[in-house]
Each structure stands twice: as C-alpha cells, then as structure tokens.
Amino acid sequence: MTTMATQGAFLRLRLTSSSKSVAKPTELGFLSSQLSGLRISQGPSTDVINRISLPSFPGALQPIVARRICPFTGKKANRANKVSFSNHKTKKLQFVNLQYKKVWWEAGKRFVKLRLSTKALKTIEKNGLDAVAKKAGIDLRKK
CATH class of the missing domain: 2.30.170.40 (Ribosomal protein L28/L24)
Incomplete structure (x- = not known):
C-alpha cells in the first residue's frame, strides 16, 4: 500500500462553509504547516482524498503542550x-x-x-x- 506522499498526489480541501468561500492565506499557511509538505489546492471535489477530515481546533490554534524545558534555566533533555x-x-x-x-x-x-x-x-x-x-x-x- 502506498501513501499519498509517495504517489505525489495533491491534497484538495473542500471548504464546508455556507457557500463557496475563499480561504484566507493565514488559514492555508496553517494547514500547510500541519500537513508537513503536502500541497493544498482548491478544485473539483471528485477524489477520494477529499474525504479526509482534518482535526479542527477553535480559532485555528494548535493545542498547548507542556514541553520538558525549564523556562528559567533553559535545561532540557x-x-x-x-x-x-x-x-x-x-x-x-x-x-x-x-x-x-x-x-x-x-x-x-x-x-x-x-x-x-x-x-x-x-x-x-x-x-x-x-x-x-x-x-x-x-x-x-x-x-
């Protein structure tokens, strides 16, 4: 079984808002950083790739994860x-x-x-x- 990255497929995202609305550049930048290098393009929604659902965070923010670094001394693993x-x-x-x-x-x-x-x-x-x-x-x- 091959993955989308090895096939070189483009990921097409369908906006599920009220009508056809254009995504803001900041939203596309957020999505591209989350998908680690896959291309994002808008187009017809006929592929199986469109059925992929992305995790939604309120306000397009990433969850806060406590890192194992001391903020005062900068010590880390x-x-x-x-x-x-x-x-x-x-x-x-x-x-x-x-x-x-x-x-x-x-x-x-x-x-x-x-x-x-x-x-x-x-x-x-x-x-x-x-x-x-x-x-x-x-x-x-x-x-």
Missing part, C-alpha cells in the same frame, strides 16, 4: 547512552527534574505557580524570584 553489562550501548533520554511549585512573589504579594527544575528552585532561593525571572526574561504578571 540530554541524549545519553545506556550501557549494558556486555557494554552494548543504546540511546536514551535523560529528562530534566521538573516540578510544579507555588513560589511566593514578593512584588506581586501572591503565590505564582511555576513549572521549574530543581536547579532553578535552588537559584530562586539564593537570588530571589524577581532577579531570576528578570535574567530569564519572564514576565510574572501574566496568568
């Missing part, structure tokens, strides 16, 4: 070798020790819930939340 007893090496990821923590923000007179690494937590205890956030370029006033 490390590629490492897992070495067995027979010295056989396989690749593995060593993730950052991220914790959800409520930290008291003195300037805002409230707690701020943050997802930060344990290294960033030690740095905040040493230097203060305002200094670390300013150095990292993080605005704590946002919710």
